[in-house]
Structures are given as C-alpha cells and as structure tokens.
Amino acid sequence: MKTPISNEEFYAGLQELPQPKYPFPDFIHPDFQKQREEYYEMIDKDYFFHSEMARQKHKQHNLVDIASRGCPFLKTLAELRPLACYAANGAMMDDYLDLCTPDEMDKINNRIIAILTGEEPNEPTENGIFYQFWTLRQYTITREMPDRLYQKFLQAIFGILTGYSHERAYYRANAIPPLSIYLIIRNNTSGALPFCKYVAMQKDYRLLPDEILEDPYILRLHTLCSLMIGIHNDIISLPKELHREGDTMNLVKVLQQENKITLKEAYMDALELHDSYLNEFLLLHENLPQFGKWQDMTYNYVQDLGIMVAGVFAWHTNDTSRYVNGGYVEGEYKPT
Incomplete structure (x- = not known):
C-alpha cells in the first residue's frame, strides 16, 4: 500500500478540471428518504x-439514492425496492470482494445466478450478499414485473457478474488493461445496463414490445448509457484510484498508459470520449427508426434513459463521502 497522503495532495491538480455535463433535468423519487431508512x-x-x-x-454513501435518482418515475416504493436493492448490494459487494480471485468471483457469481433464476429457490440461511439477491428476486416477482422484462434485467446483472470476474484479473495483477479490453469490461461493470432495462418499468414503457426494446438502436443507446456512466464514475473516483494499488480499471489510467501522455491530457481525452458518446446518444435520440404507434413512447423512453444517466451522475456529485480521501471501503473478503 502507498504512504497515506493529505487531502490537499489527494486532490492536487484535479479540482479545477471540467466534469461531464448532461442536457437532462434532475429528479429524485419522492420516497427516497423511506428507501434510505430501509437501506x-x-x-x-x-x-x-x-x-x-x-x-x-x-x-x-446512501447507495440506494442511485436508484432513486436513476429511475425517479417509478410509481411506488415497492417498484423502487428491486432496483435500490440491486444498486446498494451490487456496490457493497464490489467493494467487499475487491481482492478476491477470478475463480472465487466465479463461484460467487454462479450462486447469485442460481438464486436470481430460482434454481436455488430457498431463502439463504446466511445474511448478506446472497440473502440480498434472494430478496431482490422476491421483490421483483411479487411486483408484477413482466417476466420478459425480468429476464432482460437478469441478463444485464449476469453481464455485470462476468465483468467483475474479468476485471479481478487486472486488479490482482495491478495491471492496466488496453483500451479495447477496458471498454468491453467497463460496459458491464459500470452497473448501468440493469438500470437501462429497469427504466422500462417506469410510466407505461413496459408496454413497449420486445422488437423495440431489442432493436439495435435501443441496444446501442443502452451501451452508450453504460459507457457514459462508467466514464463519469472513473472521472469522479480518479483521486481515490490514483492512490490505491490495484485500482486499474479507470479510463484515465488506461489512456495515460496507452498514449504515453500526462495525467491531465489523459483526463481531458477521457472527457472527450465521454462527450462523443453523449453526442451519439443525442443524435440517435433525435433520429430513431420508425416505430409506428410506439414512436412517441419510444422517444420518451430514450429521454428517460438520458435522465437516468444524469441521475446517476447527480448521485456522484451530491455524495461527499464515498470518493474522498479515506471515504471508500477497502475490500474485506477472505476466502473460506
């Protein structure tokens, strides 16, 4: 581990750099405080x-606020709970398992998948990670979530679990991946794809047929959301990750190594890449295919995808405890 540093050193040279900006309004679910208390x-x-x-x-850290800000239009606290459970448990799991091996991560992933699919139907006897994923399933299947949407939600969560396994190899080796590999892994580990699927639970979007929700335009928009959230997370967490060995899955570090440039140049290049994805998102939003009677609803659904991205960023910028010096949670996992 590196020598502890002062707050002034921790933030030196980064405070004045620009951050992402989104042209979407900021909302939060009206039951966010009740969700916090449950958390x-x-x-x-x-x-x-x-x-x-x-x-x-x-x-x-109020991790459930990620759900409250990302999907603020869910009708009830009951509809918010599955997403809040995923957001909080997923983030705490990622912190806790920071130092586990890819093989250990695979074993954990396999059990989570068995729980979420119902293959392991019984309530776990131990509290914690597995119990929370079992609870997520109970919340979801009792909230009249259409099975086709639940399956999309699950597949996105499974992608995250696979990404966690892939990134552990780089963490444990303290190795920075090439850009092409980073983008594949970060698309999953940003945690945004399940949010993209869950946005369809808002308003009347659950009526949108699969041929729209699986259209290449929509899937590309999901990828853009995921990469924007991954990059803005990297930008916000950069001060923390500059001073911890093993925190190698950060776009700024990737670009600095790949292009042999300064930290500030890499930061600005990361922001430029983020903004290129945002511009592509806005272009696709205004040039959707012809979806017939679903055109307006699809347009509004994509708008709410943008609000979701902005909402997750608003959580990052409103939180003043997770990414400050000493505010992050060190990995505590020990194999049994």
Missing part, C-alpha cells in the same frame, strides 16, 4: 460480516 436497517441486519467502519461508511 440503513438492511446494513445493520444483513451486513454484520463487514467491519463496523465499513458499515458506517456505506450508510454515509
């Missing part, structure tokens, strides 16, 4: 295997 209770009840320091830090 605090869940941490105290189910995450006793984390250290007290880790639990307190997670509470300060």
Whole structure:
C-alpha cells in the first residue's frame, strides 16, 4: 500500500478540471428518504460480516439514492425496492470482494445466478450478499414485473457478474488493461445496463414490445448509457484510484498508459470520449427508426434513459463521502 497522503495532495491538480455535463433535468423519487431508512436497517441486519467502519461508511454513501435518482418515475416504493436493492448490494459487494480471485468471483457469481433464476429457490440461511439477491428476486416477482422484462434485467446483472470476474484479473495483477479490453469490461461493470432495462418499468414503457426494446438502436443507446456512466464514475473516483494499488480499471489510467501522455491530457481525452458518446446518444435520440404507434413512447423512453444517466451522475456529485480521501471501503473478503 502507498504512504497515506493529505487531502490537499489527494486532490492536487484535479479540482479545477471540467466534469461531464448532461442536457437532462434532475429528479429524485419522492420516497427516497423511506428507501434510505430501509437501506440503513438492511446494513445493520444483513451486513454484520463487514467491519463496523465499513458499515458506517456505506450508510454515509446512501447507495440506494442511485436508484432513486436513476429511475425517479417509478410509481411506488415497492417498484423502487428491486432496483435500490440491486444498486446498494451490487456496490457493497464490489467493494467487499475487491481482492478476491477470478475463480472465487466465479463461484460467487454462479450462486447469485442460481438464486436470481430460482434454481436455488430457498431463502439463504446466511445474511448478506446472497440473502440480498434472494430478496431482490422476491421483490421483483411479487411486483408484477413482466417476466420478459425480468429476464432482460437478469441478463444485464449476469453481464455485470462476468465483468467483475474479468476485471479481478487486472486488479490482482495491478495491471492496466488496453483500451479495447477496458471498454468491453467497463460496459458491464459500470452497473448501468440493469438500470437501462429497469427504466422500462417506469410510466407505461413496459408496454413497449420486445422488437423495440431489442432493436439495435435501443441496444446501442443502452451501451452508450453504460459507457457514459462508467466514464463519469472513473472521472469522479480518479483521486481515490490514483492512490490505491490495484485500482486499474479507470479510463484515465488506461489512456495515460496507452498514449504515453500526462495525467491531465489523459483526463481531458477521457472527457472527450465521454462527450462523443453523449453526442451519439443525442443524435440517435433525435433520429430513431420508425416505430409506428410506439414512436412517441419510444422517444420518451430514450429521454428517460438520458435522465437516468444524469441521475446517476447527480448521485456522484451530491455524495461527499464515498470518493474522498479515506471515504471508500477497502475490500474485506477472505476466502473460506
């Protein structure tokens, strides 16, 4: 581990650099405070295997706000719960398992998949990660989520789990991946693809047929959302990741290594790549294929995808505890 540094050194040279901007309004679900209270209770009840320091830090991070800001138009707290459970448990799991091996990650992933598909139908006897994924399934199947949407949601979560396994190899080797590999992995590990699928649970979008939700335009828009969120997360978390060994899955680090440029140049190139994805998103939004009677609804659905991206970024910029010096949660996983 590197020598501890002061807050001033931690942020030196980064505070004045520009950050992403989105042309979408900012919203938050009206039940966000109730969801927070459930989150605090869940941490105290189910995450006793984390250290007290880790639990307190997670509470300060308000990870369920990612769901409240990303899908603010869900009609009820009951509809918000599955996404909030995924967002909070997924982030805490990623922190906790920071140092596990790819093989260990694969074993964990396989059990999560069995729980989410119902192959392992019984309530897990141990609290924590597996119990929370079992709870996510119960929340979802009892909330009248159409099975076809649930399957899309699951497949996106499975993609994240695969991405976690792939990135662990780079973390443990303290190796920065090539750009092409980074983009493949980050498309999954940004965590945004399940959000893209869950946006269809808002308003009347669940009526949109599969031929629209699986259209190449829409799938490309999902990818753009995922990459924008991955990049803006990298930009926000860069001060933290510059000073921790193993935090190699960051676009700024990737570009600095790949192009042999300064940190500031790599930062600006990362922002430029982000903005190119945003411009492509806006172009596709205004030039959707002809979807007949679904045209207006599809246009509005894509608009709410943009609001989702902006909402996740708003969580990052409103949070003042996760990406500050000492605010992040160190990996505590120990193999059994």
